[in-house]
Amino acid sequence: MTLGAPLKGLVGDKTAKVLDSALDLRTVGDLLRHYPRRYAERGRLTDLASLHVGDHVTVMAEVQRTNVRPMRQRRGQMLEVVVGDGRRTLALMFFNQPWRERELKPGRQALFAGKVGEFRGKRQLANPEYQLLDGDDASDVAEDFAGRLIPVYPASEKIASWQVAKCVRVALDTLEPLPDPLPDALRDERDLIDLDAALRGIHRPSSIAELDAARLRLKWDEAYVLQVALAQRRRLARMEPTPPRVRRPGGLVDAFELALPFTLTAGQQEVAATLDDDLARPHPMHRLLQGEVGSGKTVVALRSMLTVVDAGGQAALMAPTEVLATQHARGIRDLLGPIGMAGELGAADVATKVVLLTGSTPAAARRAALADLASGEAGIVVGTHALLEPDVAFRDLGLVVVDEQHRFGVEQRDVLRAKGSQPPHVLVMTATPIPRTVAMTVYGDLETSTLTELPKGRAPIATHVVPPEKPAYLERAWDKVREDVAAGRQAFVVCPRIGEAEGDDGLEPTATDDEERRPPLAVLDVFPSLRDGYLHGLTIEMLHGRLPSDVKDSVMRRFAAGAIDVLVATTVIEVGVDVPNATVMVVMDADRFGISQLHQLRGRVGRGAHAATCLLVTEAPEGSGARERVQAVAATLDGFELAGLDLAQRREGDVLGAAQSGRRSRLRLLELLRDGDLIVEARTAATALVEADPELADHPALRETLAEVLDEERAEYLEKG
């Protein structure tokens, strides 16, 4: 058997079908990479207090007593088996299977699997599957579970954990010697066991030490293979030829800098110089620009766009939402003034044209924009996904800027890139601070620059948690809104939900959403109640994703112009919205947002010279995880610190994002934060290897593994369409 062999030949048709449909496992390799979720220890019983109604669980417990009685409603008998962990008990109900009483004798230990239900306030499993772990009739268990550690697999209702274990055992027994993708030298140097031993060790460990060695080795697989792929990608990018885009004296950049109403911060100047260098090289730039909201990334990016236009090329800025793209276009036109008005009255002598392209651009305007891009008339285009459409063509696309990249996939970046007649330079901007080792993984093919200081003259943002226990606090929040509006400022009120139609409301599910809670507050409810209540008399409007885009745009424009005092909105205002006159933000049900999201939201205020306030309203009880998250946001303005906290609470898949699902599915053991050191070491080792042996000629096993990984990635991309 090899890793690529289909499971059918190994476990038979029927089981193979179940493994496929229930767990998505098709090959021997899939099965062997389906690692146990945890390990039960012989003799150590599962804590029954940790069971949640509705979960499918596998528990180790001891039979305490049994009882057979006739059923009330129907004919037949019911066997109740009460099992315990030493403290708590759980009832197992078997219908019409009285013979099981002979197996499930008091004192016997077994693994039980089933869905946790509730009957008259007591938790129970109905018709559970079980696997006895001791006694005569449990003899084949000894073979399936080599030691005292019993693997518990992510299982499903269709197949129990120990049935998976049985398949794994058969696979391991028939496996041919495996070529090892990790170079011998690396394994020697790091004391890593070989792949075969690692797979046996993780599935059938005889000791904790063996398990640890297996996990370490398999984590290296994940980190190293990915880093080799990234190192190769960086190397290829370095070798790709493209025309250098060198700053031209007397061009748009000079005029732009002269007209800018402020001076760039030292950080902005440094990044600008780095970008100039990158653009002047005969190879495409691939750079990530990180910086807090409001740190001035867009201004720096715009300067690079002008550099490229000066050099005869064009630049595209892609944003994740229509609101944001529209605002970018407006902001860029404002900043450029006469130099962005080519073809219009009042344009400067040296000028370019800025066009906007989104899903709701009217047909005539779209035709005109496409013509301007194809002819080169327009130097700059700002848009959404609409830029990716096949009929969008450029005369000479020299720079692609992607704002808020975590909302786009790598593939989308590549689609836009492919619109250059020669490979364009790429700048990715993100306002979500990314811890270094995460950046190395998620954006591992990019160089990184960071803007750390905010432009001078920004007043700090004061953040307070507003608990609901005291209604007076909430009243004071609305007083604060009134005060600031009276002083000429503006306010945001943010709600987690739009309202009415449920489900499609951009509500971010959080880890704590379990018990029954009232639905989160909705814009459609909060808006009228404020308008007719606390904020009566102010100019108040709402903004959310279900409004037609011309309405959204008009609301945003009037808010930006100061014609609206208070905007009640969903997270549509999260990214990039820039209204320096807004000084108060009240976030309703703040605990329903993630940490990073709250931080992003807060960045919408405090963008001007006036002191700003962010009020986080939450009903989460003191001491609860939800309340602590909100308090963490209130306690610091440091986005990197908050990003770390956020990450620590989320699963890796969420961090990598849906667009990175290919990578997610391969990171099973590696934890981006906790395994930071390992990732850094793997990156160094992988980079060195690719320098020395770019085509991996001397490392055939690694080359093969990598080819499989890239195939998978490509297949997934095609699947997604």
Ligand code: ADP
């Ligand atoms: P980001 O894209 O990082 O959120 P922007 O580039 O949109 O930040 O800048 C935020 C606001 O700060 C904009 O209004 C911009 O004009 C202004 N700004 C940018 N750089 C400076 C600076 N050096 N001094 C003063 N204001 C600045």
Ligand code: MG
């Ligand atoms: Mg921005």
